[in-house]
Amino acid sequence: MPKSVPVPIFDCVVFGATGDLTLRKLLPALYYRFRDGQMTPESRIIGAARSRLSDDDYRARAARALEQHVPAQDHDKQTIHHFLNQIFYIPIDATEPDADWSQFLRVLDDACIRVFYLATSPDLYGPICQALGTAGxxxxxxxxxxxxxxxxxxxxxxxxxxxxxxVFSEAQTFRIDHYLGKETVQNLLALRFANTIFERLWNADVIDHVQITVAETVGLEGRGGYYDRSGALRDMLQNHMLQLLCLVAMEAPVSLQADRVRDEKLKVLRALKRMDPHDVATHTIRGQYAAGAIDGQPVPGYAADLGDGSTSLTESFVALKAQLCTLRWANVPFYLRTGKRLPKKVSEIVIQFRAVPFSIFPSDAAEWHPNSLIVTLQPEEGMRLEMMTKDPGPGGLRLSPTGLDIRFEKTFGRRFPDAYERLLMDAVRGDPTLFMRRDEVEAAWCWVEPILQAWASRPDHPRPYPAGSWGPTAAIALIERDGRTWHEDLE
Structure with a gap:
C-alpha cells in the first residue's frame, strides 16, 4: 500500500483530551495517520483538560486507548512508542476566568500550523475561543x-x-461532521457526477423515493446527561442526516472547490419544505425505547438507562417525511429515520427507482422488485445496485432480484482511512470542502426548529417501542400509507 503524502508540520491542541471522543476516535485516527507516514515526526498532539496529569500520565491513557480502540493487527510497538512521544498534556480549566494560558505560549510553535480541536460541550466553544484570542x-x-x-x-x-x-475567520473554522468523511459519502459525488448513466436518471421521472436510515443498537452509554437534553432529532438528524440528504439531492457544482460544493448543499437545505404544525403531526414520528432485547440479551428501557427515576419526553427515535421544492425532486419524498436500541447497527441511503410501467413477462414469472441503489455507510462501506435478472437454467423464464455489489475494502483489497483520519488531515491542510459552512448550520436549524416547537407545544409523550424493534409501529405507517415500505434488508 503506498504511503500517504505528509501534511505540513502542525500542533494539534485537543480540548477535552480525557473525554470519550478523544480517546475512542481522535487518538486512534491520529495514530493511523502517523503510522501511514502522513503525520510528520515534528508534529505534536497536545491534550488539554481539567485533570491534573503529567505528560507520562496522559501518554499512559493514550496507550490504553490505542490498545482498546485499534485492532490488534494494526498494533506496532515501535510505531506506537514513537507516536506516544509526540503527545503532551497541559492541565487547564478553560471555564476559569483566571486560567493560565501562558503555558500554551511556551509550548506551541509559532512557525507551524495550529489546530485547536474542541472535543467539549458546545457551550464551551465560545469561551474557549475567546480565551485563545485574548491569550494571543x-x-x-x-x-x-x-x-x-x-x-x-x-x-x-x-x-x-x-x-x-x-476570533476565528470562516476560513479558519472547521465544523466537523464525521459522516462527510466516510468513503461512501464522498463516492456519492463520483457516482452521480462521473457516471452519465446515473446522473441522467437522478430525478423525479425515474426515482420514486429516497430513504435514509441511521440505526444504532446502543442505548445512552453513560451519556444520559447530554442525550436527554438533545434527543435524536438534534443529535443525528439535524446534522448527519440532513448532510446526507444534501449530497443525494444537490445539483452539480461548477467545480469541487469547497464553496462551490457547499453552495449547492445550502440550496438543498433552503429548498426543504418547511413544516407547519399539521405537517409535523402527520409527517413526523418520535419514539422512546422501552425494555427489550438486543442480540438475544435483555436491555433496559430509556428511563432505566437515564437512571434518575424521572419521566423524560426526549425522543430516542425519529422518523419523518421530508419534501424538496425543486423541479428535480418534485413529489419525491425523502423518508428519514434514526434511533437507538434498534435491531442492528446500520447507516444507509436507499435510492428507490420507479417500477416498470408495464411488464411483458407472465404474471407468475417473478415477484417484482423495482430497481434500487443501496449506499451503505456502516458497518461495511459499499454500494449495491439491485435489478431483475433471469434465473439460470431451463424450465421456463423466471426472474429474480440480483445485486451488483461493491464492498470497498474487499474490492480494493486494503483498509480505508476512518472519517476522522481524513477530516483531521483536511483541517491541517486548510481544506474545508467536507466541513459545514456557517450558513449551512443556520439553514439546517431553520428547518428543524419548527418541528421542535411543534413537539414542545403538544402534550403527548414519545411513542414507546421495545428495544430490538425498528421503532414505533407508527413509523411503519408513516411510509406504508404512501404505498411504500422501509428497505427490507433491514428486517
Missing part, C-alpha cells in the same frame, strides 16, 4: 475544529457562531 494564541496559521451539535436551537447556534467567529 490565534495566528494566521490557526484553525479551530468544532464538533456537532452546534447549539440547541437556532438562537443558541447563532450565539456560538458569533462568539467563535469573532
Amino acid at each position: 494564541l490565534v495566528t494566521e496559521k490557526s484553525r479551530v475544529v468544532l464538533e456537532k451539535p452546534i447549539g440547541h436551537d437556532l438562537a443558541s447556534a447563532r450565539a456560538i457562531l458569533e462568539s467563535v467567529g469573532s
Whole structure:
C-alpha cells in the first residue's frame, strides 16, 4: 500500500483530551495517520483538560486507548512508542476566568500550523475561543475544529457562531461532521457526477423515493446527561442526516472547490419544505425505547438507562417525511429515520427507482422488485445496485432480484482511512470542502426548529417501542400509507 503524502508540520491542541471522543476516535485516527507516514515526526498532539496529569500520565491513557480502540493487527510497538512521544498534556480549566494560558505560549510553535480541536460541550466553544484570542494564541496559521451539535436551537447556534467567529475567520473554522468523511459519502459525488448513466436518471421521472436510515443498537452509554437534553432529532438528524440528504439531492457544482460544493448543499437545505404544525403531526414520528432485547440479551428501557427515576419526553427515535421544492425532486419524498436500541447497527441511503410501467413477462414469472441503489455507510462501506435478472437454467423464464455489489475494502483489497483520519488531515491542510459552512448550520436549524416547537407545544409523550424493534409501529405507517415500505434488508 503506498504511503500517504505528509501534511505540513502542525500542533494539534485537543480540548477535552480525557473525554470519550478523544480517546475512542481522535487518538486512534491520529495514530493511523502517523503510522501511514502522513503525520510528520515534528508534529505534536497536545491534550488539554481539567485533570491534573503529567505528560507520562496522559501518554499512559493514550496507550490504553490505542490498545482498546485499534485492532490488534494494526498494533506496532515501535510505531506506537514513537507516536506516544509526540503527545503532551497541559492541565487547564478553560471555564476559569483566571486560567493560565501562558503555558500554551511556551509550548506551541509559532512557525507551524495550529489546530485547536474542541472535543467539549458546545457551550464551551465560545469561551474557549475567546480565551485563545485574548491569550494571543490565534495566528494566521490557526484553525479551530468544532464538533456537532452546534447549539440547541437556532438562537443558541447563532450565539456560538458569533462568539467563535469573532476570533476565528470562516476560513479558519472547521465544523466537523464525521459522516462527510466516510468513503461512501464522498463516492456519492463520483457516482452521480462521473457516471452519465446515473446522473441522467437522478430525478423525479425515474426515482420514486429516497430513504435514509441511521440505526444504532446502543442505548445512552453513560451519556444520559447530554442525550436527554438533545434527543435524536438534534443529535443525528439535524446534522448527519440532513448532510446526507444534501449530497443525494444537490445539483452539480461548477467545480469541487469547497464553496462551490457547499453552495449547492445550502440550496438543498433552503429548498426543504418547511413544516407547519399539521405537517409535523402527520409527517413526523418520535419514539422512546422501552425494555427489550438486543442480540438475544435483555436491555433496559430509556428511563432505566437515564437512571434518575424521572419521566423524560426526549425522543430516542425519529422518523419523518421530508419534501424538496425543486423541479428535480418534485413529489419525491425523502423518508428519514434514526434511533437507538434498534435491531442492528446500520447507516444507509436507499435510492428507490420507479417500477416498470408495464411488464411483458407472465404474471407468475417473478415477484417484482423495482430497481434500487443501496449506499451503505456502516458497518461495511459499499454500494449495491439491485435489478431483475433471469434465473439460470431451463424450465421456463423466471426472474429474480440480483445485486451488483461493491464492498470497498474487499474490492480494493486494503483498509480505508476512518472519517476522522481524513477530516483531521483536511483541517491541517486548510481544506474545508467536507466541513459545514456557517450558513449551512443556520439553514439546517431553520428547518428543524419548527418541528421542535411543534413537539414542545403538544402534550403527548414519545411513542414507546421495545428495544430490538425498528421503532414505533407508527413509523411503519408513516411510509406504508404512501404505498411504500422501509428497505427490507433491514428486517
